[in-house]
Every structure is written in structure tokens, then in C-alpha cells.
Amino acid sequence: MMDDVIKDASARMSKSIxxxxxxxxxxxxxxxxxxxxxxxxxxxxxxxxxLSQVARLAAEDxxxxxxxxxxxxxxxxxxxxxxxxxxxxxPTTAGAVIRVPMPPLTEERRRELARVVRHEGExxxxxxxxxxxxxxxxxxxxxKEKEISEDQERRGQDAIQTVTDxxxxxxDQIVAEKEKELMEI
Numbered sequence: 001m002m003d004d005v006i007k008d009a010s011a012r013m014s015k016s017i018x019x020x021x022x023x024x025x026x027x028x029x030x031x032x033x034x035x036x037x038x039x040x041x042x043x044x045x046x047x048x049x050x051l052s053q054v055a056r057l058a059a060e061d062x063x064x065x066x067x068x069x070x071x072x073x074x075x076x077x078x079x080x081x082x083x084x085x086x087x088x089x090x091p092t093t094a095g096a097v098i099r100v101p102m103p104p105l106t107e108e109r110r111r112e113l114a115r116v117v118r119h120e121g122e123x124x125x126x127x128x129x130x131x132x133x134x135x136x137x138x139x140x141x142x143x144k145e146k147e148i149s150e151d152q153e154r155r156g157q158d159a160i161q162t163v164t165d166x167x168x169x170x171x172d173q174i175v176a177e178k179e180k181e182l183m184e185i
Contacts (some may be wrong), residue, residue: 002139002148002156009135009160013128013167020124020171024178027113027120032059032102037067042074042081051078060099067091067098105182114179121175125168132164 025035034057041048051057055069055078069075079098082091091100105113136157143153
């Protein structure tokens with residue numbers, strides 16, 4: 001019972017870290033990476049779908065992404081969707097292939113993105129701490145129902161705190177790596 005609470009808390013904390021990694025992958029660094037285009041939506045037969053479902057995305061080199069639509073008539077719609085997104089990118093079309101050059105980041109923009117990264121990291125830490133609070137409340141409820149002893153509750157809280165400390169250290173490491181990557185020229 002107590003082990004289930006700890007396992008559940010650990011699993012939920014791991015999901016918070018995965019969500020952080022996913023969010024940070026969308027933050028653009030100096031290098032071209034296809035995850036930058038993950039949230040771009042394209043109109044496809046009357047509905048909005050992710051760009052990756054209507055085209056093949058690839059990094060041609062360190063500063064250029066290529067988008068190859070599955071259908072030739074989608075070229076214009078994809079180009080328009082990339083231009084109107086909040087990414088500030090200007091794609092160019094060469095036949096059926098759309099090239100998206102990634103402009104170099106200014107120092108000011110790098111600092112701005114570093115602040116965003118730290119904010120995302122702080123949100124992940126808050127989520128992890130909320131999971132810890134929920135798990136500790138579950139243990140207190142078990143104690144109140146006399147399903148576990150006070151010693152077991154204390155050991156459970158210590159185990160949950162250990163897992164929490166590990167996950168928060170992992171978040172700090174991920175954020176530091178992303179900031180370092182952002183500040184590289």
C-alpha cells in the first residue's frame with residue numbers, strides 16, 4: 001500500500017520530467033531541429049492537422065530545415081502555415097521541397113529564451129512538489145485510517161522526499177543543459 005503510493009508518485013514525477021523535455025524541445029536554439037515545427041498546424045481537407053502528418057520534416061544542415069509534402073497541392077498551404085506561425089520563419093519553395101532557413105539568434109533573444117527555459121523548469125519543479133504533497137497526504141490518510149503506523153508513514157515520507165530530490169536535481173540538470181545549448185554561438 002505504501003509502496004504503491006511511492007511508485008505512483010515516482011511515475012507521475014517522471015511524466016512531469018518528460019513533459020518538461022517535450023516543452024524544451026520546442027524552444028529553438030541556434031541549430032535547426034525539426035521539433036521547432038511540432039506545433040505548426042496546417043489546414044488539410046477542412047481540418048487543422050500537425051505539419052508532421054502532411055509532410056516529411058528533416059534537418060538539411062545546421063541552419064536549414066526541409067519540408068517535403070506528401071501531396072504536391074499542399075506546398076502553398078504548408079508554406080503559409082509556417083509563415084503565419086509565431087516562429088518568425090520565412091520558408092522558400094523549390095519545386096515540391098520547402099526550405100526553412102533558421103536565422104541566427106541575437107544575444108537578447110538568447111537571454112529571453114534562457115528565461116523561458118528557467119520558467120519551464122520552475123513549473124516542472126512545482127508539479128513535482130505538488131505530486132510529493134499529494135503522496136504525503138495519501139500517507140497521512142492511511143495513518144488516520146490506521147492502515148499504517150507512524151513509523152511507516154515517516155519512512156514513506158522520507159522515501160518520497162528522496163525521490164522528489166532526485167527528480168528536482170534532474171530538472172536542474174536538464175535546464176542547465178538547455179541554457180548552455182542556447183548560449184552557444
